[in-house]
Ligand SMILES: C[S@@+](CC[C@H](N)C(=O)[O-])C[C@H]1O[C@@H](n2cnc3c(N)ncnc32)[C@H](O)[C@@H]1O
């Protein structure tokens with residue numbers, strides 16, 4: 001394992017502090033009670049990181065895999081988990097997608113979602129853009145906020161499953177209750193736990209530091225395997241859990257080094 005790869009998060013952390021510290025201090029001055037609300041504080045810090053170039057930079061880095069994943073596969077009502085600035089909307093094929101539903105608990109990001117959605121042809125005025133301000137773990141709230149309260153055709157997660165609480169349970173409930181049966185597609189592009197032990201070791205070392213400024217983001221989640229192996233329990237718990245997918249595939253990011261601590265996997269899974 002190259003030492004430069006092992007230490008790479010350090011430079012990102014430094015850059016994150018550089019862009020987000022001053023605006024966060026200004027927010028604290030304007031509203032000192034933030035000091036006693038650590039969750040709100042890390043959220044504000046994350047919002048400034050994203051505004052300070054990380055949002056656009058991360059999108060640029062993932063342009064090719066996101067085009068391959070999202071453009072041919074997303075259709076109907078699309079739910080974007082942890083939409084951030086709504087970068088995913090530009091990859092949607094407007095002739096196949098009827099609604100863009102952006103789930104984003106960080107309200108400071110909502111104006112950016114509106115700004116991204118508008119040139120892509122989605123607006124709140126005609127109901128084709130819906131912004132939901134809760135977390136991915138709140139599946140009942142999500143369902144009740146969806147167009148016609150109906151499950152969606154497509155769920156997209158780009159670099160969000162690293163952050164959500166109780167990821168296994170959240171995934172289970174989203175796929176069972178929020179994704180439409182018989183043809184609903186789950187699309188993700190995530191950085192995940194490496195298959196290599198030396199890389200895993202560094203991912204686990206960095207995670208407790210990384211989570212603080214990046215709103216809970218972890219480097220050590222085997223998200224790709226959790227999605228692939230997902231089983232759905234029957235409504236009343238009487239039935240044995242069954243495989244969630246009719247078909248699916250996993251792939252990596254072209255040209256990415258195995259030593260990258262942010263090792264990416266993409267997946268397309270179709271619900272039974
Ligand atoms: C690394 S950003 C990715 C944003 C966007 N998907 C993109 O690709 O640019 C992770 C996002 O997840 C959001 N997030 C944090 N906690 C969440 C939760 N419990 N449920 C859903 N999203 C959450 C953050 O606010 C942030 O916008």
Ligand SMILES: *[C@@H]1O[C@H](CO)[C@@H](O)[C@H](O)[C@H]1NC(C)=O
Pocket residue numbers: 050051052053055056
């Ligand atoms: C991100 O890039 C878009 C398109 O180039 C630009 O309009 C926007 O202002 C940028 N956002 C930030 C926060 O820098």
